[in-house]
Amino acid sequence: MTSPRPNPSAVIRGDALWSGIRDDLRARGLRWTPQRRTLVEVLSKTQGHVTGVQLVERCRAIDPETTPSTVYRTLDVLEDLGLIRHGHGADGREEFHVLPAAEHGHIYCHSCGGTWEIGHDQAASLLETLASEHRFTADLSHVTIAGRCAACLEAPPSA
Amino acid sequence: MTSPRPNPSAVIRGDALWSGIRDDLRARGLRWTPQRRTLVEVLSKTQGHVTGVQLVERCRAIDPETTPSTVYRTLDVLEDLGLIRHGHGADGREEFHVLPAAEHGHIYCHSCGGTWEIGHDQAASLLETLASEHRFTADLSHVTIAGRCAACLEAPPSA
DNA sequence: ATGTTTGCTGCAACCGCTTGCGTTAGGGCA
DNA sequence: TGCCCTAACGCAAGCGGTTGCAGCAAACAT
Known part of the structure; x- marks a missing residue:
């Protein structure tokens, strides 16, 4: 060009x-x-x-x-x-x-918009459950789990 | 009317x-x-x-x-x-x-495109971990966890 | 019935991302 | 060095979903 x-x-x-x-x-x-x-x-x-x-x-x-x-x-x-x-x-x-970065997922708060990382160890039991009950190998890093953080549950910003 | x-x-x-x-x-x-x-x-x-x-x-x-x-x-x-x-x-x-439907999440296989539901009990330990370590209340139904199902791990469709 | 308020609608433009297509150029080989 | 094959590019259109805005019409009151 x-x-x-x-x-x-x-x-x-x-x-x-x-x-x-x-x-x-x-x-x-x-x-x-x-x-x-x-x-x-x-x-x-x-x-x-x-x-x-x-x-x-x-x-x-x-x-x-x-x-x-x-x-x-x-x-x-x-x-x-x-x-x-x-x-x-x-x-x-x-x-x-x-990459390289530890595989990790995310949690996201609906109210304040904050995000945090969750490590492999914290999700370990879920991954194991999926493996044993569904024979499913999950890719944690693909996921963002939504919900509410403690601060927002106690004092919603302005909902 | x-x-x-x-x-x-x-x-x-x-x-x-x-x-x-x-x-x-x-x-x-x-x-x-x-x-x-x-x-x-x-x-x-x-x-x-x-x-x-x-x-x-x-x-x-x-x-x-x-x-x-x-x-x-x-x-x-x-x-x-x-x-x-x-x-x-x-x-x-x-x-x-x-709704009303039991709150549930989903797992999705990258290879075959299949999806399955996961119940609250199966994710219970993750939810508890998030609650105790991050004081975070997760909304399971918002989530789809991607990965590979057993069948595809053993015999990938064609990839 | 008629008026007034204001929530809702439809339109059109836009956003993030994808796709089909004709053209450009990477890069292996002579 | 120059050729050729085809991967990759840029463009423009498209898809799923969102948004600002002007006009419309629910719903309540008179």
Whole structure:
């Protein structure tokens, strides 16, 4: 379209984790493109959770030409590679977790909108129950459990 | 009190549960309109889960003029009244549960797309853990937990 | 019946995300 | 180095769901 690539400052942070992605992709017959590089750069600077929109915004900060469809498609690919995972927030919107991170779920308060993480150990008994009674292997990180936190139960903000 | 709307066959099923809605609404200063009547009729014939789109479709079968925004807004109101609940499926889309129904969550298999219900007792220990460690009261019915069922773990469909 | 209040409706635009399609360009190979 | 195959891109349309707004009509009162 325009210049060779308006992406001069796309310096990949050399974290061992991310530097192999290019080869991972090629090994699968997939390609290493400037757009993917941008997204990987953004992800490498990200910890915890991000929504799709946030990722698109951050990519645009690096390369304003970024289009959403490309970002979302690349996120799918990276999830296949096992580099990220996605889940859904309490409102159903997508949320991406950058790995490596302890697998964890979320709890969300309807009233105040707060969210907290729950660890694998705290959900362990549920996971075990599902495994034994349904022979089901659950993916905790996909889940956001909604409810009410203690503070809101005692003193609802303004319901 | 036949309405002026083209809604001739809107015969409310006289289930005790639903017949009081009109008064519930009025008691709160809200209104009983033909559109709401249509939706309530649809819900009264529904058990288990429905998606938003399905509800819109079924309403249109009764009144082709039905518009989505009205349906979704009415669903919000009915949820306030405690007549239904909504949650999010594994893909983040809305799912409505018609009450009264035992509060239950869902598990969804990524591979085969199957879904199963999980009862309150099976999630009890998770709910207790959340209550004691985070002082959080969870709403089980809002949740769909994704993962893999036994069959797919043993013999992945094709992936 | 008629008026008044204000909750509700339908429209159209928008949001987050996905998809189909024609075009571009990565990258293995000669 | 240049060729070719096809993965990936950008665009535009679409889907499920939401929202602001102007007009409409329930419901209560006169």
